[in-house]
Ligand SMILES: Nc1ncnc2c1ncn2[C@@H]1O[C@H](COP(=O)(O)OP(=O)(O)OP(=O)(O)O)[C@@H](O)[C@H]1O
């Protein structure tokens with residue numbers, strides 16, 4: 001709560017230099033140019049030589065130090081919400097309609113486990129426990145993915161998950177999000193969805209077994225298929241409950257932090273998928289791909 005900027009009705013802040021990126025500056029990005037226009041107040045000479053406070057047009061270059069991508073100006077949207085709120089589902093829709101690149105922190109961590117990296121076991125244990133992996137690991141993966149990708153519009157899904165994630169990302173990359181898309185959903189509904197995500201019918205197993213017999217590779221292929229069908233290691237009731245607790249204790253404060261900066265766009269994620277996407281579309285309209 002100490003990080004919250006002073007409310008709107010509070011007395012005006014002391015005058016700040018035009019380029020000071022203080023919470024008083026309410027910056028808005030022009031999606032076509034990537035330039036942010038600030039309604040920051042600067043002291044100007046008015047009529048008859050009086051000193052007036054006037055809105056200044058401030059470009060992002062002036063406000064934010066060069067980011068980790070050098071001259072390349074990027075638009076970053078953080079996609080947050082409880083486990084199973086539908087972040088990944090809607091990110092796929094946004095990618096398709098608005099040309100963003102989807103970077104899921106969870107997917108990057110799971111890929112790191114599969115790659116056999118030295119951090120693999122640590123990451124796997126943290127995920128099984130629903131705990132948050134140290135920021136330096138996740139940020140390095142996000143950084144590498146952003147540098148490799150030529151796109152300039154990124155949806156960062158499931159990150160920042162806690163205050164450490166948030167502060168470290170901004171310090172290391174010098175990138176702040178254009179806004180935060182927050183999928184709001186009840187735990188009851190999220191639990192139902194997550195348990196459903198792991199559900200594979202007995203019929204599917206029988207079908208796969210039959211298929212393996214047909215192509216005579218039962219011994220090797222069937223166990224592999226079973227592992228794949230098992231789904232995510234954290235989609236079980238025990239881990240799901242732990243993830244909910246972590247979300248409330250560590251992730252909600254991050255959303256509150258950005259809300260205090262007027263950067264949160266909240267979506268009712270309890271609605272059916274197409275209806276949620278209608279709401280998402282309205283938010284992303286300024287980023288529509290040119291046809
Ligand atoms: N609006 C919705 N209504 C009903 N089911 C949904 C909705 N959105 C997503 N789902 C389903 O809920 C499950 C979880 O969705 P998804 O993987 O998109 O959530 P998530 O927020 O990315 O989860 P996580 O944080 O665990 O990665 C999926 O099986 C998905 O098909």
Ligand SMILES: Nc1ccn([C@@H]2O[C@H](COP(=O)(O)O)[C@@H](O)[C@H]2O)c(=O)n1
Nearest residue numbers: 105106126127130131132133158159161
């Ligand atoms: N910033 C993050 C994001 C994720 N994790 C770990 O991965 C798990 C799954 O994440 P999803 O976004 O795919 O649900 C999550 O429970 C964490 O264990 C992380 O540590 N840091």
